[in-house]
Amino acid sequence: MKIGLLIIGNEILEGKINDANLRQLSLFLRQHHLELSASITVTDSEDAIHLGLKTLFSTCDVVVTSGGLGPTKDDVTKEAIASFMGRKINYAEAAYEVAIKNYERFSRPFAGKEHGYCFLPEGFVALNNSTGFAPALFAEHSGKYIVCGAGVPKEFKSLLEDHFLNLLQNKFPVSSELIESITVRTKRIPEEKIFGEVDPSLWDKLSHLGSVSSLPTTMGVDIGVKIKAHELQELSSKKERVLAIFENSAVKP
Amino acid sequence: MKIGLLIIGNEILEGKINDANLRQLSLFLRQHHLELSASITVTDSEDAIHLGLKTLFSTCDVVVTSGGLGPTKDDVTKEAIASFMGRKINYAEAAYEVAIKNYERFSRPFAGKEHGYCFLPEGFVALNNSTGFAPALFAEHSGKYIVCGAGVPKEFKSLLEDHFLNLLQNKFPVSSELIESITVRTKRIPEEKIFGEVDPSLWDKLSHLGSVSSLPTTMGVDIGVKIKAHELQELSSKKERVLAIFENSAVKP
Numbered sequence: 018m019k020i021g022l023l024i025i026g027n028e029i030l031e032g033k034i035n036d037a038n039l040r041q042l043s044l045f046l047r048q049h050h051l052e053l054s055a056s057i058t059v060t061d062s063e064d065a066i067h068l069g070l071k072t073l074f075s076t077c078d079v080v081v082t083s084g085g086l087g088p089t090k091d092d093v094t095k096e097a098i099a100s101f102m103g104r105k106i107n108y109a110e111a112a113y114e115v116a117i118k119n120y121e122r123f124s125r126p127f128a129g130k131e132h133g134y135c136f137l138p139e140g141f142v143a144l145n146n147s148t149g150f151a152p153a154l155f156a157e158h159s160g161k162y163i164v165c166g167a168g169v170p171k172e173f174k175s176l177l178e179d180h181f182l183n184l185l186q187n188k189f190p191v192s193s194e195l196i197e198s199i200t201v202r203t204k205r206i207p208e209e210k211i212f213g214e215v216d217p218s219l220w221d222k223l224s225h226l227g228s229v230s231s232l233p234t235t236m237g238v239d240i241g242v243k244i245k246a247h248e249l250q251e252l253s254s255k256k257e258r259v260l261a262i263f264e265n266s267a268v269k270p
Numbered sequence: 271m272k273i274g275l276l277i278i279g280n281e282i283l284e285g286k287i288n289d290a291n292l293r294q295l296s297l298f299l300r301q302h303h304l305e306l307s308a309s310i311t312v313t314d315s316e317d318a319i320h321l322g323l324k325t326l327f328s329t330c331d332v333v334v335t336s337g338g339l340g341p342t343k344d345d346v347t348k349e350a351i352a353s354f355m356g357r358k359i360n361y362a363e364a365a366y367e368v369a370i371k372n373y374e375r376f377s378r379p380f381a382g383k384e385h386g387y388c389f390l391p392e393g394f395v396a397l398n399n400s401t402g403f404a405p406a407l408f409a410e411h412s413g414k415y416i417v418c419g420a421g422v423p424k425e426f427k428s429l430l431e432d433h434f435l436n437l438l439q440n441k442f443p444v445s446s447e448l449i450e451s452i453t454v455r456t457k458r459i460p461e462e463k464i465f466g467e468v469d470p471s472l473w474d475k476l477s478h479l480g481s482v483s484s485l486p487t488t489m490g491v492d493i494g495v496k497i498k499a500h501e502l503q504e505l506s507s508k509k510e511r512v513l514a515i516f517e518n519s520a521v522k523p
Binding site for chain 1: 280283286288292307308311343451483484
């Protein structure tokens with residue numbers, strides 16, 4: 018299951034705030050042996066959102082969007098998704114029910130059925146948002162799927178925790194592509210020396226088990242191996258073999 | 271001048287580290303009345319980098335890349351850019367000179383002319399990296415431009431400060447599209463109430479001067495107006511008019 022993230026918001030591209038949802042989604046996916054394939058950040062404009070959707074749907078099975086579901090005029094995510102898919106936006110009783118429940122939970126008066134929150138692109142499901150007001154959304158699109166959440170990090174987090182796996186876990190053969198990332202931090206040796214002098218065959222040995230990466234940090238060099246497997250037992254056996262390679266190498270954690 | 275950012279690195283998509291360069295670039299551009307149009311984060315793989323370059327070059331005049339210039343096998347940015355543009359990678363004396371100077375500055379021995387740092391895609395210029403080892407890169411591509419920097423935030427920052435404006439300020443009519451973002455924080459009134467009850471015409475009044483956005487934060491609602499102008503005087507006159515609208519509104523900072 019290839020998953021892409023579309024982050025929608027001028028405030029991120031203008032540097033007013035840092036996005037927190039890419040990392041949140043990555044870490045959530047990793048817990049479930051899934052991974053994020055790509056992420057695109059665009060402005061709150063239909064053209065930009067269309068470009069992001071087109072690009073992500075060209076390679077991903079699932080597109081998650083973050084942001085632009087709020088009540089103000091710069092929140093155009095629903096409209097842009099609807100126009101991208103050629104769908105109309107209609108009043109939806111189910112969205113009204115989610116919205117009014119959210120407002121009641123926070124003891125805030127709800128404007129009623131005229132409110133934008135009650136309108137959904139055709140074929141979209143409204144999802145309860147347990148930490149905010151705007152309903153989250155879910156739909157199929159040409160055999161692929163889209164999940165749309167609010168950009169506020171705590172609301173995006175609750176979308177993942179409350180809905181993501183329920184919505185998607187039976188849609189794709191998840192178990193056929195379990196993923197785990199193993200990171201070993203080695204200290205006091207520069208990156209080039211590790212792979213050039215200390216253990217020139219380390220990279221290739223690890224590559225037989227998964228995709229290798231090297232990340233110099235101020236604390237040391239993080240050598241990562243991303244392993245894939247069809248089942249949990251195979252995953253844990255590969256993990257042991259990765260750790261055994263380090264045990265037999267001059268490059269030590 | 272439309273500017274896009276391509277962030278290259280598994281470590282970001284896997285949630286191991288947060289990207290810091292989108293915000294660095296945004297804030298740098300804002301200082302110079304420029305803006306970031308879009309940002310894409312991809313894995314360290316040729317296909318993913320190609321998709322990112324294709325998408326950004328379809329709408330931007332300048333593509334800035336961050337990451338993947340290091341010495342290890344997962345650093346494939348140069349190769350991917352070269353194959354995307356149909357250019358060969360050759361030994362380049364200028365890159366060797368930049369690299370050896372960087373190693374000397376840090377008193378580290380340099381492997382010599384065989385080192386990957388001495389190889390550049392055809393037509394690329396090597397730029398000094400005042401805070402790291404890997405030379406940064408610059409080239410023209412089909413009437414547009416590409417600037418490639420290391421992903422380490424301090425190295426990316428020095429690329430911007432040392433080179434960005436020198437490389438690009440005469441390439442596009444920068445002065446014809448000065449941009450400034452004005453943000454006013456209003457407190458204690460929910461977003462919907464501001465634009466629904468307190469001053470229903472505020473959004474439209476501000477929209478005559480620029481692109482309006484609204485961002486609820488824990489400290490209050492940030493109302494932003496992005497104004498554009500052809501010259502500094504026009505920019506500052508528009509800014510005064512934005513502030514005057516707030517002075518005459520019931521919505522106060």
